[in-house]
Amino acid sequence: MSLQPIELISFNLCPFVQRSVITLLKKGIDFKITYIDLSNKPDWFLAISPLGKVPVLKYGNAVLFESAVINEFLDEITPPSLLPTEPLTKAQDRAWIEYSSQLLMAQYMATLATSEAEFSEKQAVLNDRLSKIEAAMSDKRYFNSDNFALIDSALAPAFTRFDVIKQHCQRDLLANFPKLSQLARHYLALSYVQTSVIKEFGEVYLQYLSDKGSYLSTQAQ
Ligand SMILES: N[C@@H](CCC(=O)N[C@@H](CS)C(=O)NCC(=O)O)C(=O)O
Structure with a gap:
């Protein structure tokens, strides 16, 4: 086509x-x-x-x-599909894709918290979302498959941001989530995840957080 x-x-x-x-x-x-x-x-x-x-x-x-x-x-428009073919698993992936937007929102709110107290409050919401994703994961390489799927395209951007925070802000927000930490390693090793953001992403992201008065960005080194 x-x-x-x-x-x-x-x-x-x-x-x-x-x-x-x-x-x-x-x-x-x-x-x-x-x-x-x-x-x-x-x-x-x-x-x-x-x-x-x-x-x-x-x-x-x-x-x-x-x-x-x-x-x-x-x-x-570019077969083969990255969605499962079986209707129930396809629907489940779509549900988790929808849920992953809530993960991104919780991450955004935590990163924008302007004090340690507000950060802890927002981190509790983020941890709740993370724990539900971790509980839903399989033991496969990605979220629920050994092949990268659309649910992984939807989830991976959160892990790009967790990685910048871990590298620069001395906070491993995935520390209590072993399966998600492993998933992060698998996503971040993929060239199409690495190159899906601008080259200077870490710097621009931290500057954005700092401009918004983010508590986390004050921890950056
Ligand atoms: N549900 C939308 C969310 C998109 C979204 O929130 N985009 C933000 C930037 S990350 C935006 O364009 N915000 C502009 C605004 O709200 O004014 C999607 O999945 O595409």
């Missing part, structure tokens, strides 16, 4: 965009990426993004939004 030109509208720190980049890279799909400033959204972007959010995918003249939908579309 010949594909239409693909353009992904991005913000350089967005984990939801990163999900789509991982899927595009994993599937070897050609694409162009266009970065916008979310604090100064261009009119052309607001005209095509109903919620004013990235990612937006332009496929020829068509426009798609919502990372999970974009990922399923990209997956479907």
